Amino acid sequence: MKNNTTIQQQTRELITGLKAKYQHPYLFSVISQPTFDEERVQLFIYLLKGQHTNYKKYLESALLMELALNTHEQVITNGPSLKERQLTVLAGDYLSGLYYKSVALLGDTPFLLRLSKAIRNVNESKIKLKLSEANSMKELLTIQSIIDDSMLVHVLQHFHLNDEIKIVSEGLIIKRLEVELENWKKRIITPFLLNLQAIAKKDKTESVLSLLENELDDRQIQFQTIVKKYWSASQEIVEYFRQQRKEQYLAEEG
Amino acid sequence: MKLSFMYSFLKSDIDVIERELEMAIRSNSSLLNDASLQFIQAGGKRIRPVFVLLSAKFGDYDIEKVKHVAVALELIHMASLVHDDVIDDAETRRGKKTIKAIHGNRIAMYTGDYIFARSLEYMSAIESEEAHKILAETIVEVCLGEVEQIKDKYVMDQHVKTYFRRIKRKTALLIAVSCQLGGIAAGASKNVHRNLWLYGYYVGMSYQIIDDILDFTATEKELGKPAGGDLLQGNITLPVLFAREDKEIAELLESIYEDMPKEQLEVVLEKIKNSDAIEKSYKVSQAYLQKALKVVDRLPDQKIKKTLKDIALYIGKRKS
Structure with missing residues (x-):
């Protein structure tokens, strides 16, 4: 198994390098700095390491675009101030521009096409989620999965890591369900849960909680099946997630 | 003469672009x-x-x-x-309700990102x-x-240099790049596409300065928005910088x-109009x-050079 410490170190280096790329003295003195999901960056590195000599550049491009899209998620109608809202829009656009610049320097137009499709899909799905267009749990998870994993999946496709895609996609669905279950218990209502509430209302036989718990059980069984089927590709990823969970558990235990 | 008459010979190709935009x-x-x-159907000059x-x-x-x-x-x-x-928290654009006004900020952000991805x-x-x-660098500069x-x-x-840098990024760069990329896509030589960039840059700078002048001199009907709007929003343009003398x-x-009252703003606008700042x-x-x-x-000698000159001259005389 690849050394986790090295991966963590590489993650930190990558994030530091990226931060240096998008720093702007005025912009980020008014609005807060974009934040990284470090676990996700680690997963990216874990999967892509060794796939291409320039894999870090590919990764940087995808992460810049994810940051851009996440930054635009912060644009809300009743934001803290008009100036902050304005600069948040521009920060997202600026990060999108840096993403394109990063891809342009790679000189890989098929990659540009692939990620552009991913961005398109993500935004179409975000609109569907916002409008509560999902009619069933299956539909809802399809929409949410595109938002959660489209960028990652398209990068993996570019490097023909098709078996890994199946495992990662399923793993991210489980992660999403776990997060939303926690949100529901803490009464934090997310767009996902709004959709699920509407589905539960139509269904009448099941509550939001039982829908989430049942789906999580099913998905965990499904995950095991996929892991068995794509064993050669999955053992390191599964081991990686297991290690992550163990560390998280130990940290929580204090 | 209308601007579109100057390039009417491109009509069938512009129709191709319109259809492609709708498909996009x-x-x-x-x-x-x-x-x-x-x-898209609300139109626009399609100048790029x-x-x-x-x-x-x-x-x-x-x-x-x-x-x-x-x-x-x-x-x-x-x-x-x-x-x-x-x-800008804008409710209307070209006389029609904006996406933001109809669907809210979030959907407008997704729509913009979607269109960017398609581009x-x-x-x-x-x-x-x-x-x-070139295009990527330009997009970054435009945002900045x-x-x-x-x-x-x-x-x-x-x-005044701050103003010039700002309008270069705001308007001139994208016009310059439109000209340059047109040349590159058609395989024009480096010397030619660099000159095309320069042409677009100068035209773009002129276009924006005229736009900033019109904010003071044109009527609300001609502008499609109240006169003096830029100044009210705190956008300091060339006429203001000259008027400050x-x-x-x-x-x-x-x-x-x-939020200053309209009557108070009109006093300032009149003073600027009557100064030599506009000239x-x-x-x-x-x-x-x-x-x-x-x-x-x-x-290089091409018939199209006359059209490029006509467009530049038109921009210098435009009233809206």
Whole structure:
């Protein structure tokens, strides 16, 4: 198994390098700095390491675009101030521009096409989620999965890591369900849960909680099946997630 | 004479671009489809695609090749407008309700990002690495220009160079790049596409200065928005910078704030209109146009050179 410490170190280096790329003295003195999901960056590195000599550049491009899209998620109608809202829009656009610049320097137009499709899909799905267009749990998870994993999946496709895609996609669905279950218990209502509430209302036989718990059980069984089927590709990823969970558990235990 | 008459010989190709634009924004989300389509059908000058096509005439012109750049640039422009409406909290654009006004900020952000992604899909048909580097760098610069604009709001004592840098990023760069990429997509030589960039840059600078003048001199009907809107929003333009040389006007300008009563604003607008600031600004705009005309002289002999000159001259005289 690849050394986790090295991966963590590489993650930190990558994030530091990226931060240096998008720093702007005025912009980020008014609005807060974009934040990284470090676990996700680690997963990216874990999967892509060794796939291409320039894999870090590919990764940087995808992460810049994810940051851009996440930054635009912060644009809300009743934001803290008009100036902050304005600069948040521009920060997202600026990060999108840096993403394109990063891809342009790679000189890989098929990659540009692939990620552009991913961005398109993500935004179409975000609109569907916002409008509560999902009619069933299956539909809802399809929409949410595109938002959660489209960028990652398209990068993996570019490097023909098709078996890994199946495992990662399923793993991210489980992660999403776990997060939303926690949100529901803490009464934090997310767009996902709004959709699920509407589905539960139509269904009448099941509550939001039982829908989430049942789906999580099913998905965990499904995950095991996929892991068995794509064993050669999955053992390191599964081991990686297991290690992550163990560390998280130990940290929580204090 | 209308601007579109000057390039009427491109009509069938511009129709190709229009159809392609409509196809480009087709989505499996009906809301996204309707919102983007309404936005496209509201029209616009399509000045960027026109510059792409005109510039491509200096190379091996093939509409099937250059249409990708033309569509991509118009989509980039459109995506920025959708986001600008969120930035400006705008309820209407070209007399129609904005996506932000109908669907809210969040949907407007998604729509803008979707259109941006589509523009890059079109650009991915272009093999030239140079073209991508140029466009990417331009997009970053345009964003930074908008950030600067917010930073410099109501800063009356800014240097004129700050204003020029801002309008370069805000307007001139995307026109310059439209010209240059048209040339690159058609395989024009480096010398030619660099001159096309310069032509677009000078025309763009002149265009924006005229726009800033019209904010003071045109009527609300001509502008489609109240006169003096830029000043009220704290955007310090060339006429304001020239007008500040008059101490009385400089003092009045210090009192400008966003919600100031209309009558009070009109006093300031009148003072600026009656000063020599407008004339001085026109002269600067004309100087840029003259530079644009000189650059055209350096381009290879083609019939299209006359059109480029006519457009530059039209921009210098436009009233809305």
